[in-house]
Amino acid sequence: MNKADPNKQGWEQSEFPILCETCLGESPYMRMTKQDHGRECKICTRPFTIFRWCPGKNMRFKKTEICQSCAKLKNTCQTCMLDLEFGLPVQVRDSILQVKEAAPQSDVNREYFMQNAEKQLENGASYHDYSKADSAARETLKRMARREPYYKRNRAHLCSFFVKGECTRGETCPYRHEMPEENNELSKQNIKDRYYGNNDPVAKKYLARLGDRAQLKSPDDPTVTTLFLTGITEEVTKEDLEQKFYIYGELKSVVLSHAKRCAFINFVTRAAAEQAIQQTFGRLTIHDAIVRVAWARPRKQGPQSELKAGAFGSTAEGAQMPLPPGALNEKVTYASQDPTLLGSASTSGQHK
Known part of the structure; x- marks a missing residue:
């Protein structure tokens, strides 16, 4: 010195x-x-x-x-x-x-x-x-x-x-x-x-x-009020997510998937969802783990939407969660505590 x-x-x-x-x-x-x-x-x-x-x-x-x-x-x-x-x-x-x-x-x-x-x-x-x-x-x-x-x-x-x-x-x-x-x-x-x-x-x-x-650009569809979270660890619970996001507005539902390391946060209003993503995008940490926040993808409108509904669990505002590879050839049933967020859908046999 x-x-x-x-x-x-x-x-x-x-x-x-x-x-x-x-x-x-x-x-x-x-x-x-x-x-x-x-x-x-x-x-x-x-x-x-x-x-x-x-x-x-x-x-x-x-x-x-x-x-x-x-x-x-x-x-x-x-x-x-x-x-x-x-x-x-x-x-x-x-x-x-x-x-x-x-x-x-x-x-x-x-x-x-x-x-x-x-x-x-x-x-x-x-x-x-x-x-x-x-x-x-x-x-x-x-x-x-x-x-x-x-x-x-x-x-x-x-x-x-x-x-x-x-x-x-x-x-x-x-x-x-x-x-x-x-x-x-x-x-x-x-x-x-x-x-x-x-x-x-x-x-x-x-x-x-x-x-x-x-x-971060908001979706053009004004009905999209769902946020998509990735990087979810095993320590994160549904109560943790509710505690992080309820301050921005009323929540319609929260769905958590530890297997896919992701979650969906569904707000009642679009204004609450926009405020939440502005405050948490690029700066959200839960249990010392960095969580990435983005807008959920809206469901595509058209004649193929109903056909693809058997291969995707659709969220309340049209956001989609894809199945793992190979799941189209198996009988799959989605179940959620909130039927408004993840509906039940089953497919069997070869998808054509």
């Missing part, structure tokens, strides 16, 4: 870097070099300990880019500057949590801020306490979080000689023989912008994807 008096700029010394699983690599055995005061931090411009390593075979060498004090202030990896808990860009995390940047960016104010921040860090203070954040925002981050390491991010850089058609090393070339994508914004990333959460192209892709989810 950096030890500095109020009138002297300190130099950081550390024994191991602060890294995410992706940057560290999947190999349990690696050689990591260490150089004390090897370079200045690209955020606070103070000398710090540089670590350099290769995360795996056919991967490029990686090194730490910022000091540990700057990494602790943002709870980020020293190399990729992604959040350590959710694996998301800082701009995405702070936008969802509605956190504003507190660190000054001018030289004199930044040094004074870093000295005071390091003293607080030594005393056990934390600048990234998510427990006080809104529960809906935390559920959104949990849904967007990357749960597994993404080692593809450690691949070697593109071979510039291959792009020019002049590489003669063939398979022994340590760089990738691929053509670069045209107008690729991800190739123009700035470390300071990524750290402070300003104009980060990776964050823009995440936020654009989140915006598309927020603008």
Whole structure:
């Protein structure tokens, strides 16, 4: 840890870097070099300990880019500057949590801020306490979080000689023989912008994807008032679903199928269903399990609807639950506690 008096700029010394699983690599055995005061931090411009390593075979060498004090202030990896808990860009995390940047960016104010921040860090203070954040925002981050390491991010850089058609090393070339994508914004990333959460192209892709989810289009059929839930675990009960959705409006029925890991929530009014999906889409968690919410599919109108009724259990508002493969050749009977949601239908013999 950096030890500095109020009138002297300190130099950081550390024994191991602060890294995410992706940057560290999947190999349990690696050689990591260490150089004390090897370079200045690209955020606070103070000398710090540089670590350099290769995360795996056919991967490029990686090194730490910022000091540990700057990494602790943002709870980020020293190399990729992604959040350590959710694996998301800082701009995405702070936008969802509605956190504003507190660190000054001018030289004199930044040094004074870093000295005071390091003293607080030594005393056990934390600048990234998510427990006080809104529960809906935390559920959104949990849904967007990357749960597994993404080692593809450690691949070697593109071979510039291959792009020019002049590489003669063939398979022994340590760089990738691929053509670069045209107008690729991800190739123009700035470390300071990524750290402070300003104009980060990776964050823009995440936020654009989140915006598309927020603008979930409602079905054109105004009679559809049923929501379709997937990702239901064995711990989820019908009472859990009723408790989650009754606050948005009167429920007509709730059907739960643990075998298919899904459920149908049928509201009395369309307004209640729209409010429920706006509040739960992309942010619903039941018993620590992420549940996906979508509109149920309306039943197609036409002469074939009655013929297909024998192969589908139709919901109250026309939503359909398909049978498992091979069920058309067997005698099947649907039964539900609520006959208005799942009707009884049976088929026998070959379906033609």
